[in-house]
Amino acid sequence: MTDLPIVNKVNPAAVRSKYAHFLGCVMPAKMPWAESAIMKTLPGLGIDLEYLPKSGCCPRAGVWISVDRRVWLTLASYNLLQAESAGRDVLVSCNGCYVTLYEANKVLKENPEDLAMVNQYLAAAGKHYEADIRIRHLLEVLYEEVGIERIRREAKKIHIRVAIHPGCHMRIFEDGHLVRYFTELTEALVDEVVPYDCERMCCGLQCNLADREFATYDRAKRKFDSVKAQNVDALVLVCAGCYDQFERASKTLKETDGYDFDVPVIHLAELLAISYGLRPDDIGMRYMRTAPVDTLIEKLETSVQ
Amino acid sequence: MKELYPWRRPVKIPLPSSVKPQLIRHFSIGLLYPVTDELMEVRKKAGLDPIPPTAHRYHEAVEDIQKIVKAMEIDKNMGLDLEKMEYRFND
Missing domain, CATH: 1.20.1050.140 (Glutathione S-transferase Yfyf (Class Pi); Chain A, domain 2)
Known part of the structure; x- marks a missing residue:
């Protein structure tokens, strides 16, 4: 110490x-x-x-x-x-x-x-x-300590288009630096970060405590609809709380309404790992997913060959 | 305030039913989600130890959490019996 x-x-x-x-x-x-x-x-x-x-x-x-x-x-x-x-x-x-x-x-x-x-x-x-x-x-450790310039220089570009979900708590600081770091890091790793209508919208996690239906339909599903409309390869996040909500909501929507949110929800670190030479199977990328990732994995493997 | 609002006094709000099972998991395993057989298999495939190095693996951490909760008397305030992991008042 x-x-x-x-x-x-x-x-x-x-x-x-x-x-x-x-x-x-x-x-x-x-x-x-x-x-x-x-x-x-x-x-x-x-x-x-x-x-x-x-x-x-x-x-x-x-x-x-x-x-x-x-x-x-x-x-x-x-x-x-x-x-x-x-x-x-x-x-x-x-x-x-x-x-x-x-x-x-x-x-x-x-x-x-x-x-x-x-x-x-x-x-x-x-x-x-x-x-x-x-x-x-x-995000601070990656952007400031590893260095965004180093990542831009070294990381092998992955040829996919993604949407990002920053999440509410990423806006904790007035200067918004975490959201900027997240956006720039993702941009450094993939071909394109595609904007969508509900990018700033809350995932709905906390709403579950009061009204699960609202959390599922008026938050997660609205976001899912907006992401699906962009025809992206993945939805990228870093927040495990938001992932928890998306996983729960996509399961509920599939079981209740037959609604299929077929865009894989992935973590920024997965892109970083693949970009720096790990294979999807090195990190168990195929298992416990909200949506099938086979097509995405094919694209990831082709990108870094 | 009492003079202005003579009927205003603290009230006990029932614990939301959605929170109750979460708190039982938090205070009995230290975290909100358990380690299942399926999870252990998937963690192995991800190159990780089957049981994460969290309170899941270290039961003394759960005992510590319970000692702290008792010291704060949160269990009494919530009507939660930490020995039986049951609420005294059900909805």
């Missing part, structure tokens, strides 16, 4: 840090291809990356801040202290988990009384958190 205060003071763009990868609930259970792509690709790009062990649910800030903020701050700290004790910053891919952990860490860094309160509860499990680490989004 001795080098972390120095790391925190310098320009993040110039830092090469050690990271612990926070998986969250959805990625290890529903997106193993994304987890595999991240864990196999980033070390080759010079990122010192290990798993964040013993992690639980982030927990969902959207729920717990409204119900009891002690739970949000304390259970987030329980996850973060595992990285802190290993002398690592935290890398997060899911926008929802990122907001939960980033905001909790910020509150605890800026408010000693909140940190003291959290440590009082963590003591029940014999744990302690100093809030002395950074929480970084996968």
